[in-house]
Amino acid sequence: MQASESVKYGAGPFQPVVDQCDGCERIVEEEDVRYCRVYVKPAAKWRLGMCNFATHAKPEIKVVKVRINPLKAAKRASRRR
DSSP: OOGGGSOOTTTSSOOBOOGGGTTOTTEEEETTEEEESSOSOHHHHHTTSSOTTOSSOOOOOOOOOOOOOHHHHHHHHHHTO
């Protein structure tokens, strides 16, 4: 990217990052202020939960073990044959 094509974060509509963005790889620093290079309003991405652009946070996957009634399982298996 040439200097004439670069984005001016301080002069544009970009807002500074919020505390939840700490550690993200998509943060750029310009004139001692940190901005997200992907999204204009980082606070809006964190309002409803985790930012989908965050490189430092991964969603938690919960595995729930379901108990199956053995009698019903046997009936279902016998119907499939």
